Amino acid sequence: MRITVRRTGGMAGISREWSATVDAEEEGWRELLDRLPRDAAQGGADGADRFIYLVVCASDPETDEWRCEIPERNFTGPWQELLDRVRDTPE
Amino acid sequence: MPCSVVPPYLLARLATAEDPRYAVAAGAARRALLIDEPLRRGRCETPASAQGAPTAPGVRAAAGPHRTIYDARGETELPGEVVRQENEAPTGDVAVDEAYEGLGQTHRLLLDVYGRASIDGRNMRLDAVVHYGVRYDNAFWDGSRMVFGDGDGEVFDRFTRSLSVIGHELAHGLTQFTAGLIYEGQSGALSEHVSDVIGSLVEQYARGEMAAEASWLIGEGLFTPLVEGRALRSMLEPGSAYDDDVIGKDPQPAHMRDYIRTTDDNGGVHLNSGIPNRAFALTALALGGPAWERAGHIWYDTLTGPLSPTSDFVAFAEATTDAAARRFGAGSEEERAVRSGWSEVGVLP
Numbered sequence: 087m088r089i090t091v092r093r094t095g096g097m098a099g100i101s102r103e104w105s106a107t108v109d110a111e112e113e114g115w116r117e118l119l120d121r122l123p124r125d126a127a128q129g130g131a132d133g134a135d136r137f138i139y140l141v142v143c144a145s146d147p148e149t150d151e152w153r154c155e156i157p158e159r160n161f162t163g164p165w166q167e168l169l170d171r172v173r174d175t176p177e
Numbered sequence: 178m179p180c181s182v183v184p185p186y187l188l189a190r191l192a193t194a195e196d197p198r199y200a201v202a203a204g205a206a207r208r209a210l211l212i213d214e215p216l217r218r219g220r221c222e223t224p225a226s227a228q229g230a231p232t233a234p235g236v237r238a239a240a241g242p243h244r245t246i247y248d249a250r251g252e253t254e255l256p257g258e259v260v261r262q263e264n265e266a267p268t269g270d271v272a273v274d275e276a277y278e279g280l281g282q283t284h285r286l287l288l289d290v291y292g293r294a295s296i297d298g299r300n301m302r303l304d305a306v307v308h309y310g311v312r313y314d315n316a317f318w319d320g321s322r323m324v325f326g327d328g329d330g331e332v333f334d335r336f337t338r339s340l341s342v343i344g345h346e347l348a349h350g351l352t353q354f355t356a357g358l359i360y361e362g363q364s365g366a367l368s369e370h371v372s373d374v375i376g377s378l379v380e381q382y383a384r385g386e387m388a389a390e391a392s393w394l395i396g397e398g399l400f401t402p403l404v405e406g407r408a409l410r411s412m413l414e415p416g417s418a419y420d421d422d423v424i425g426k427d428p429q430p431a432h433m434r435d436y437i438r439t440t441d442d443n444g445g446v447h448l449n450s451g452i453p454n455r456a457f458a459l460t461a462l463a464l465g466g467p468a469w470e471r472a473g474h475i476w477y478d479t480l481t482g483p484l485s486p487t488s489d490f491v492a493f494a495e496a497t498t499d500a501a502a503r504r505f506g507a508g509s510e511e512e513r514a515v516r517s518g519w520s521e522v523g524v525l526p
């Protein structure tokens with residue numbers, strides 16, 4: 087499974103992207119993916135210059151690709167855990 | 178200055194009176210509260226920041242800023258602990274003191290040049306939070322206060338380093354209290370544009386720079402020396418601010434033919450703002466002298482005038498030419514400069 091986290095927005099307007107290819111059935115990935123609060127995508131867009139995270143998970147073949155756009159203020163808990171794990175996964 | 182004899186509690190009651198019979202008294206009471214604020218704080222003087230420049234009638238020079246700086250101490254809970262309040266001495270923490278000074282400079286431009294007491298026009302307190310998060314590469318407006326990260330130290334230095342960035346964030350509050358531009362697509366890019374205009378004007382006004390001398394850069398000094406770049410954005414030459422191996426090239430378009438359609442970044446609000454930014458810089462350069470005077474006034478009038486929250490570039494451009502005609506006359510040099518600025522970036526014919 088390919089997991090991509092793309093961060094856009096922010097005062098500087100400079101995008102960053104992190105991705106990793108993982109075995110969804112190993113090392114707790116499935117457990118983490120199941121814990122992701124997908125309803126975090128709603129609301130929370132007050133103010134200006136905050137980051138926006140786009141998370142895309144695609145399996146191969148791409149039968150169950152899903153994507154979720156999450157405002158920074160809701161990008162906490164399991165979402166932040168996911169990003170940290172993707173960053174720490176060697177390419 | 179005239180010191181009011183009406184007790185503050187009565188003024189406060191009048192100022193919030195909703196009965197239409199008291200409308201005039203309520204307005205007067207609100208102004209008096211504004212004027213009397215320094216008195217209640219135990220002093221009655223004209224702050225140095227409000228001296229030497231014309232102040233619009235109705236807003237008294239004593240309507241100085243009410244700043245509070247908070248320290249988030251590396252956490253993301255807002256607002257954090259109060260570390261410096263109005264009239265308190267510098268703390269020695271450079272981010273705290275830069276935020277304090279930057280809020281003062283922004284307040285000064287709004288009051289001295291546009292006769293506006295703070296971002297809401299009623300001398301609202303100005304709050305800023307520094308040391309937000311860990312290695313946090315951003316500054317934002319959260320709907321009621323500004324928040325600044327320290328930067329990661331590799332690409333970004335602390336975000337309070339640049340006066341134009343502080344002015345930019347505070348201007349999001351100004352837009353919230355005035356035009357209320359929706360933060361999405363073209364109206365969102367206009368919100369970004371207005372923040373860059375005010376941010377740049379705050380810096381130019383503080384330095385006493387004429388339009389021709391100004392850098393027209395936003396966020397100068399924010400990148401560490403490791404980055405190949407001058408600033409986050411160039412208002413005059415969008416797309417030229419940086420070109421670096423790690424962060425890439427400045428993606429801002431400078432003309433409508435290069436307008437970026439994307440779902441990222443609320444529809445490219447930090448990208449397409451390059452187009453109106455260049456129109457403003459060209460207008461200010463064509464008019465010469467201090468940009469905050471003629472070009473700045475026209476843009477301020479536009480923001481505070483009849484402007485729809487969902488305005489696109491064309492609607493905003495037309496509103497600026499209308500504002501120029503209102504203030505300086507139809508067919509005036511100013512109106513022609515505005516129209517030609519928008520025409521050069523492909524927004525108006």
Ligand SMILES: [Zn+2]
Nearest residue numbers: 134135369372
């Ligand atoms: Zn902004």
